[in-house]
Amino acid sequence: MTVRPDVRLEDMPMRPVRCRRCGVEVLVRKASWEQTSIQWSTPSMTGCAEPPPDRHRTCPSLLESIGLAAAQGDLEVLDG
Amino acid sequence: MTATESDGVRVIEAEAIPTRYARGWHCLGLAERFRDGRPHAVRAFGGKLVVFAGEDGRLNVLDAYCRHMGGDLSEGTIKGNEIACPFHDWRWGGDGRCKKIPYSRRVPLRARTAAWPTLEQDGMLFVWNDPEGNPPPPEQAIPRIPGATSDRWTDWVWTETVVNANCREVVDNVVDMAHFFYVHYSFPTYFKNIFEGHTATQIMKGRARPDARRPSRGPQLLGNSSVATYYGPSFMIDELTYHYEGFDINSVLINCHYPIDRNSFVLQSGIITERSEALPGDEADKMARRLSDFIQLGFEQDIKIWKTKARIDNPLLCEEDGPVYQLRRWYEQFYVDAADVTPEMTARFEFELDTTRPVEAWEREVERNLAAQAAGDDPA
Numbered sequence: 001m002t003v004r005p006d007v008r009l010e011d012m013p014m015r016p017v018r019c020r021r022c023g024v025e026v027l028v029r030k031a032s033w034e035q036t037s038i039q040w041s042t043p044s045m046t047g048c049a050e051p052p053p054d055r056h057r058t059c060p061s062l063l064e065s066i067g068l069a070a071a072q073g074d075l076e077v078l079d080g
Numbered sequence: 081m082t083a084t085e086s087d088g089v090r091v092i093e094a095e096a097i098p099t100r101y102a103r104g105w106h107c108l109g110l111a112e113r114f115r116d117g118r119p120h121a122v123r124a125f126g127g128k129l130v131v132f133a134g135e136d137g138r139l140n141v142l143d144a145y146c147r148h149m150g151g152d153l154s155e156g157t158i159k160g161n162e163i164a165c166p167f168h169d170w171r172w173g174g175d176g177r178c179k180k181i182p183y184s185r186r187v188p189l190r191a192r193t194a195a196w197p198t199l200e201q202d203g204m205l206f207v208w209n210d211p212e213g214n215p216p217p218p219e220q221a222i223p224r225i226p227g228a229t230s231d232r233w234t235d236w237v238w239t240e241t242v243v244n245a246n247c248r249e250v251v252d253n254v255v256d257m258a259h260f261f262y263v264h265y266s267f268p269t270y271f272k273n274i275f276e277g278h279t280a281t282q283i284m285k286g287r288a289r290p291d292a293r294r295p296s297r298g299p300q301l302l303g304n305s306s307v308a309t310y311y312g313p314s315f316m317i318d319e320l321t322y323h324y325e326g327f328d329i330n331s332v333l334i335n336c337h338y339p340i341d342r343n344s345f346v347l348q349s350g351i352i353t354e355r356s357e358a359l360p361g362d363e364a365d366k367m368a369r370r371l372s373d374f375i376q377l378g379f380e381q382d383i384k385i386w387k388t389k390a391r392i393d394n395p396l397l398c399e400e401d402g403p404v405y406q407l408r409r410w411y412e413q414f415y416v417d418a419a420d421v422t423p424e425m426t427a428r429f430e431f432e433l434d435t436t437r438p439v440e441a442w443e444r445e446v447e448r449n450l451a452a453q454a455a456g457d458d459p460a
Contacts, residue, residue, distance in 0.1 A: 001412060002095065002393075005405060006405040006406065007397055031434065032436075033434075035399065037429070037430070038428075039429050040427050040429065045427070
């Protein structure tokens, strides 16, 4: 099977966001203030200084950085 | 009318179903049922397997067809640690080697059949399927479930159902929040997915649906919290807590399957429930059986949809849908050679869904249903 990109990326792609604590870069997309998609890469995974021990949690520093990027208009929010 | 993309009509696309079966651990059910002294036939991975317990207690899984003249080993007899073919009594060991031919001086070279690596853990039997024939990597081991071997928890209540659909349909449910409302009459209020390595997780919180359940005299169910993770392509462990007025009920739900062939699979559920003050002694066992019936009902609701739906590789998604495409990208890692697994398939991906709009819409729908029920015109 061919791996296909998410159709929703046609409306708005993922954008790089840098974590203000570790400096790692991940790809982020926000369809609304409450929705967040985060795509990690191998370098960003190894660069994260303090990954939460609970793997089901999102890194709080990264979330804060994403929130800030969205609030400052650096990261577009589709339905913002 | 012919529908083409140029008309602005969206066309459903679906490639052929993969010819190979997923690499990974697959649960064949409770181990105990294979220990009745007889060989068992299991149709899986497009063929037929024989499962047998040797005198040493080990559970073995071989291709069911004897490499001599094709006899069906699942119709044979267990002799010592070997399975004896009903056709000419050739004896096969759990390692896939022919150990003995009683009427012959020696066993021919190359007398080896397909043997599946097995794992017996927490009451379940697993087989490792790998089209390339490599052994299971330790990092993909199925995690232990502490409750399964604890007296504080019930025994497994297990179900098995044959589903006539390709098994990708059941995996898609990991990301499909909205179907929980429309198909299963539950009410999700929080929904998040995380894919990483060979695991795919769904974190969901929900509230009770007063329009879907008859009010009971006992304690009222308020909602549930669930953390469900696929370990590999087919085995999901769901830590599922039901919140009642004044107490919680902790359970572990297994949702797993193995393919029979490309168009059918065996869907299984297993549940254990923790004994507690709220659920002392037999009450916990009763609850486990009730929850199992409820899960089975859920499977039947899914099956009704799968039976008639179209396979679709290009689903049209709204922003309140989960990450179907990223889940399929994750799932693809099990269908390519291990060397062809790309970092994109296994890299961590997180998706938190905005449930604001769904919750608003569903609250209105629940109210409409309740009003209709009160007016005596019961749609449920």
